[in-house]
Amino acid sequence: MTEEQQTRQKQARPLSTTKAGETVKLISIEAGRGLNSRLASMGLLPGVEMKVISNGHPGPFVISVKDSKMMLGRGMAHKIMVV
Amino acid sequence: MKRITVALAGNPNSGKTSIFNMLTGARQHVGNYPGVTVEKKEGSCKHAGYEMTVVDLPGTYSLTAYSIEELVARNFVIDKHPDVVVDVVDCSNIERNLYLATQLIEVNVPLVLAFNMSDIAKQKGLVFDIEQLSGLLEARIVPTVGSKGKGIAELLNAIIETARQGKTERIHKINYGDEIETELAKIEPLITNTEQQLAEKYNSRWLAVKLLEQDSEITEKIRNKEILETVTASIEHLRIIFGDEPEIIIADRRYGFISGACQETIKSTVESRHSRSDMIDTVVTNRILGLPIFLLLMYLVFFLTFKLGEYPMGWLEQFFSWAGATIAGFWQAGSENWLKSLLVDGVIGGVGGVIVFLPNILLLFLAIALLEDSGYMARAAFIMDNIMHKIGLHGKSFIPMLIGFGCSIPAIMGTRILENKRSRLTTIMVIPLMSCGAKLTIYMLIIPAFFPEQWRGPVLWLIYLTGIVLAIFCIKVLRLTIFRGETIPFVMELPPYRMPTLNSVFIHMWQRGWMYLRKAGTIILALSIILWAAGSYPKPSEKSLVGLNPEQAQQTKLQYSVIGRFGRAIEPVLRPLGFDWKIGTALIGATAAKEVFVSQLAIVYAVNETTDKSEKSVKSVAPTLREKLQASYTPLTGFCIMLFCLISTPCVATIVMTRQETNSWGWALFQFFGLTALAYTITLIVYQIGSLII
Numbered sequence: 064m065t066e067e068q069q070t071r072q073k074q075a076r077p078l079s080t081t082k083a084g085e086t087v088k089l090i091s092i093e094a095g096r097g098l099n100s101r102l103a104s105m106g107l108l109p110g111v112e113m114k115v116i117s118n119g120h121p122g123p124f125v126i127s128v129k130d131s132k133m134m135l136g137r138g139m140a141h142k143i144m145v146v
Numbered sequence: 147m148k149r150i151t152v153a154l155a156g157n158p159n160s161g162k163t164s165i166f167n168m169l170t171g172a173r174q175h176v177g178n179y180p181g182v183t184v185e186k187k188e189g190s191c192k193h194a195g196y197e198m199t200v201v202d203l204p205g206t207y208s209l210t211a212y213s214i215e216e217l218v219a220r221n222f223v224i225d226k227h228p229d230v231v232v233d234v235v236d237c238s239n240i241e242r243n244l245y246l247a248t249q250l251i252e253v254n255v256p257l258v259l260a261f262n263m264s265d266i267a268k269q270k271g272l273v274f275d276i277e278q279l280s281g282l283l284e285a286r287i288v289p290t291v292g293s294k295g296k297g298i299a300e301l302l303n304a305i306i307e308t309a310r311q312g313k314t315e316r317i318h319k320i321n322y323g324d325e326i327e328t329e330l331a332k333i334e335p336l337i338t339n340t341e342q343q344l345a346e347k348y349n350s351r352w353l354a355v356k357l358l359e360q361d362s363e364i365t366e367k368i369r370n371k372e373i374l375e376t377v378t379a380s381i382e383h384l385r386i387i388f389g390d391e392p393e394i395i396i397a398d399r400r401y402g403f404i405s406g407a408c409q410e411t412i413k414s415t416v417e418s419r420h421s422r423s424d425m426i427d428t429v430v431t432n433r434i435l436g437l438p439i440f441l442l443l444m445y446l447v448f449f450l451t452f453k454l455g456e457y458p459m460g461w462l463e464q465f466f467s468w469a470g471a472t473i474a475g476f477w478q479a480g481s482e483n484w485l486k487s488l489l490v491d492g493v494i495g496g497v498g499g500v501i502v503f504l505p506n507i508l509l510l511f512l513a514i515a516l517l518e519d520s521g522y523m524a525r526a527a528f529i530m531d532n533i534m535h536k537i538g539l540h541g542k543s544f545i546p547m548l549i550g551f552g553c554s555i556p557a558i559m560g561t562r563i564l565e566n567k568r569s570r571l572t573t574i575m576v577i578p579l580m581s582c583g584a585k586l587t588i589y590m591l592i593i594p595a596f597f598p599e600q601w602r603g604p605v606l607w608l609i610y611l612t613g614i615v616l617a618i619f620c621i622k623v624l625r626l627t628i629f630r631g632e633t634i635p636f637v638m639e640l641p642p643y644r645m646p647t648l649n650s651v652f653i654h655m656w657q658r659g660w661m662y663l664r665k666a667g668t669i670i671l672a673l674s675i676i677l678w679a680a681g682s683y684p685k686p687s688e689k690s691l692v693g694l695n696p697e698q699a700q701q702t703k704l705q706y707s708v709i710g711r712f713g714r715a716i717e718p719v720l721r722p723l724g725f726d727w728k729i730g731t732a733l734i735g736a737t738a739a740k741e742v743f744v745s746q747l748a749i750v751y752a753v754n755e756t757t758d759k760s761e762k763s764v765k766s767v768a769p770t771l772r773e774k775l776q777a778s779y780t781p782l783t784g785f786c787i788m789l790f791c792l793i794s795t796p797c798v799a800t801i802v803m804t805r806q807e808t809n810s811w812g813w814a815l816f817q818f819f820g821l822t823a824l825a826y827t828i829t830l831i832v833y834q835i836g837s838l839i840i
Contacts, residue, residue, distance in 0.1 A: 096360070096391060097212045102637060103397035104208030106242045109390065110398070117431070123531050125431070125640065130239045132427075132640040134528050136535060139637060 075144035078115075078124065079137065085115045087145040094142045105133065107143070147192075150309045151199045153222055155250065156234030157243050158205035159521075159641035161262040164292030165234050166202045167653050169302070176657050184218045185562070193302040196309070201228065207242075209249045211363040214567065223255055224348060229309040230256045232301070237261035237289070238270055238642075240412065241404050247283065248320055248400040252352045256308045257285040260301055264289035266642070271415040279411040284316050293647045319351070320403045322396060325387055329380035330354045333373065340370040358384070359393040423521075423642040430525050440529045443522070444548055447513040451506055452552040452583070458505035466498035487682060488675075496674030499739060500667040503555045503799065508659045510549060510556040514563060515654040517545075519646035523563065524638055537618050538625035540564055543573045547617070550580030554796060555666075558803045559658065568629040572621055574804055575817050578796040579617040581610050584740035588791050591744050595772035596784035609788050616793065616824070666802050673798045677738045680708040704749050709734050723790065723826070724783040724833045733790070739797050747771065782836045786829050794825030 075090040089111045092099050106129045107113075116125040116132065124135045135143070154169075156162035166174075170189025187202035203222055204215035211217055223231055233250055235243040250257050261267075261274065280287045286304040290297035321327065333354040338345045344353060344367060356364040357377045368374055384392040430439055470490045477486045517523045527541035534541045542563050550557040557577045564570040581589075589609060593602050686706040691699045704710045713731030720730050728750040735746035751774045775784070795818060796804075805814035 091390070096393070099391065100210055100212055100359075100393055100397070101207070103394055104210070104245055105637065105639070106245070106401065108394065108398050108401060116427075123528055125528070129242045131242055132423075132642075134524070134531075134638045134640055136531065136637070 074146050076146070077141050078126075078135075078143040078145050079118075079140040081115045081118065081145065083115050083117050086112060087115065088112050090144045090146055092143050094139075106131075107133075113145075147195060147197050149197050149199070150229040150306075151201065151226070152305055152309075153226075153228040153231045154200060154202045154234060155219060155223070155231055155246060156203075156205060156260075156262075157207055157236065157246060159639055160205070160234045160236040160243060161292040162202065162205055162234040164647065164650050165232075165260055165262060165290065165298075165301075166200065167650050168292055168295050168298050169198075169200050174653070174657065176661055184215055191302075193299075194306055196306050198302075198305070206246065208246060209253075210359070211361050215565070217363065220253075223250070223253060228255070229312075230258055230305050232258045232260055232305065234260045234262050234292075236263050237274065238263050238266040238272065240267075240272070241401065241408060244283075244404045244408075245397075245400060247285075248403060251283065251285070251316070252320065252349070252355065254313065254316060254349050254352070256311065256313060257283075258301070258304045258308050259283065259285050259287045260292075260297075261287055261289045262292050264297070265291045265294070270421075273413045273415060275411040275413075279407060282318060282407045282411070284314075284318060293644070293650070320400060322355075322399045325384060326358065326392070326395065326399070329358060329384060333357060333376055333380065336370070336373045336376060337368075340373065341368060344368070355396065359396055360391075421642065426643050427525070427640070430522070431528055436525075436529045440526055443517070443526070444545070447510070447517070447545070448548060448552060450513050451510045451549065451556065455505040455509050459502055462502050462505070463498065466494055466501075470494045470498075484682075488678075491682070492675045492678040493671075495678065496671045499674050499799070500663070500670050503553065504659055504662065506553055507556045507559060507662050508655050510560060511655045511658040512651060514545070514560060515651040516646050518563070519644065519650060521641045521643045524640050527638060528640070537621050539572060539621060540566060540569045543569060546573055546577060547580055550577040550582065553582050553584070554578050554580070554800045555662075555803050558800065558807055559662065561807065568625075571808060571813065572624045572629050574807060574813070575624060575820070576617040576620045578800055578817070578821060579613045579620065579793065581613050581792055582740065584797070585791055587741040588743050589788055591747075591771065592775070592784045592788050595775045596779075596781035605785070609792055612789065613792050616828075620824070666799070666806050669802045669805075670799045673802065674738055677709075677735075677798065680712075681735060682707055684708070700749050701751075704731065704746075722834070723829045724779075724786050724837070725790075726778075728778075729787060733795070736791070737795055737798055739799070740791065743791060744771075747775075751775075780840070782833065782840055786833045786836075789832060790825050790829045792825075793828060794822045796821060 078087070081087055089107060089109055091109055092102055092107065094102075102108075111128060114127045116127055118124060123137060124140045126133055126135065154162055154166055166187065166189065169191050171191070173191070174187060174189040176185060176187050184204050189200045189202075191198050191200060201222065203219040206213070206216045206219050209216055209220040209223075211220075222228070231250055233247045235247065237243070247257070247259060259280075261276075267274075274289075276287050276289070286308055288297055288301045288304050290301055322330065330351065334350050337350040337353050341353075344350075348364075353364060357368070357373070358380060360381065365374070365377075381392055384395065388395050429435060473494065474482075474486060474490050477483070514523075517526065523542065526545065529541070530544040531541035534543055543561075545563065546557045546560040549560050554577050557580070558574050561570045561573050561577075564573060589606055593605055597605050681704065684706065686702055691702060694702060705714075710731050713734055714727045716730050716734075717725075717727040720726070725733075728747070731750055732743050732746040736743035748771050751771060779787075801814050801818055804817050805811050808814065
């Protein structure tokens with residue numbers, strides 16, 4: 064891991080703390096391999112930029128990634144680390 | 147005429163189904179893949195001297211071994227050697243959709259890319275250099291608009307050309323970067339040398355990539371220890387270098403390959419950010435408006451399915467009672483024999499009992515098709531997710547459960563909208579707890595018999611509520627025991643809103659209706675005839691009926707039959723619930739259909755009853771029957787009857803439907819006995835505690 068990656072990891076916060084309208088960059092997903100791989104196939108990979116469309120507190124999250132809108136459960140939003 | 151097999155792959159929401167419908171029209175066949183509950187759609191079409199069998203693979207984002215749908219799709223592509231694989235790509239969302247294509251490229255199948263929704267891409271201002279992109283991906287690309295049937299002829303031509311060409315060696319490979327390529331270079335030759343069979347069947351580079359991705363299915367296939375050890379060492383090494391799982395890096399490189407290919411070949415001319423879909427979404431998923439809009443639409447679904455369904459159902463009922471009467475007319479009074487009873491009560495009654503659900507099923511699937519094709523279904527899941535997730539189900543489960551209040555048969559079929567198997571099975575298991583329309587006829591008989599006017603509403607409400615509370619309880623228990631597992635990771639794409647096309651809506655409806663008649667209908671019919679026989683045989687001797695009026699004769703006959711005897715035999719078991727053999731007999735008869743409980747009870751009490759089982763007869767029989775019930779039982783028993791009917795023994799049609807949708811008699815019987823045991827326990831507790839208090 065490079066130094067830059069490490070500092071990024073430290074600054075990272077869960078997606079659930081973001082607000083609607085923010086554009087953030089994905090750092091890591093703290094989940095099992097199965098889920099990680101599924102999200103990767105949907106385009107949720109480290110480094111990808113995503114826009115928070117709604118933080119429908121307390122409901123699910125809507126983000127926009129690579130031209131498509133995706134809805135994540137609240138639990139998921141806690142596991143996705145972004146800067 | 148040459149025969150070829152074409153497999154359709156693609157992401158969910160890529161419009162794969164509309165392409166499938168356009169290619170095959172109504173020549174479709176829906177079934178299951180052997181051993182799993184994944185739906186398999188097959189169709190055929192003819193073009194330019196070729197006869198094609200088109201197989202619609204499950205919609206997937208990838209070809210990993212993590213989900214059953216992806217495995218099914220992958221195994222079909224690899225094991226069944228389709229002559230051509232068509233990857234349906236939503237080209238208005240190209241990068242994400244090409245991810246699946248990269249994996250098909252790697253398996254090296256003869257590939258055609260259908261760039262679907264090319265009209266929407268145009269609106270978005272996307273311009274493709276198809277020729278160059280086709281060269282980079284080494285596959286023919288055909289722009290299509292599935293919903294309007296555009297580009298279908300070109301697609302068929304491309305399929306045939308590709309099939310003629312067969313498998314070719316690829317020039318371009320997806321480059322995974324030096325670190326991964328070094329490891330692949332170690333593993334690949336090992337596979338080629340030691341696992342020749344596998345290497346022949348699969349492509350050895352693909353195998354090597356899958357091993358680095360720690361694909362469980364492929365890893366299991368490898369016998370050679372040296373390969374496995376090399377792979378483990380490589381994975382460790384890559385983890386250290388990248389600080390992440392190799393499969394994530396591999397996915398990243400695939401996306402890298404895609405964006406490389408797209409950068410050169412796709413130009414975006416207009417910068418349009420606010421699409422119509424976004425505007426609709428701000429209203430429909432709004433925090434305040436979202437729920438009321440959802441509830442209104444659900445009300446419309448319910449209304450369409452049951453209120454509108456009432457008319458055709460009425461016609462069908464009329465038709466069958468007319469058919470019954472006509473056939474009965476062949477026998478003169480006094481000369482009736484077993485054949486008449488078999489035809490009129492057994493066959494016509496049974497067929498009628500099957501077909502009567504058809505309007506509901508067709509209308510429900512019309513509504514579901516409209517919700518799904520328009521893109522609203524994903525939003526409905528979004529809105530209900532918060533509530534449904536708390537009890538451990540997917541947001542979409544709400545829809546079949548709501549339908550369950552009308553009838554369990556379409557509801558169980560409606561669980562097809564749920565992709566997750568555990569979620570789907572859990573929902574199917576609890577659907578009978580939603581008080582269906584037929585159970586309402588039982589409540590309508592019992593409640594006025596035992597409860598004063600002002601209590602009637604609340605008692606009915608209490609019964610419905612009990613069902614809902616029990617359903618939530620059962621879901622919780624099931625999710626903690628047999629359907630335990632990671633709570634469904636809730637990630638879903640919100641597809642853009644689209645206008646549903648008549649064609650696809652009707653094909654969807656027709657498929658479901660036909661499937662119901664063919665699969666469930668036949669078994670329901672057979673079981674109805676068995677139940678009819680059990681209620682009619684053995685017959686008492688003519689002598690024992692002498693001097694009885696028709697009602698008493700009917701009573702004697704029922705008591706003498708298998709059902710009557712069985713009802714008597716289980717009396718000791720039912721006694722602690724406050725039930726006697728009469729209720730027992732009616733309960734057994736009610737497995738045919740819940741509303742039969744009322745007519746059976748009428749027979750047991752020798753109350754005059756007309757032969758047809760329509761609502762009118764329930765009304766005409768009710769007052770006298772209510773008096774008898776009032777004289778025989780306490781309100782507590784009355785309440786317990788309703789409680790038991792609510793929870794216990796789903797009707798024959800429900801059992802068959804569960805068996806069909808879960809693909810196993812095991813689940814159907816589990817549901818049957820599980821609910822009956824639950825009903826027994828709860829009714830026992832209520833009756834025993836109730837008797838102490840009152």
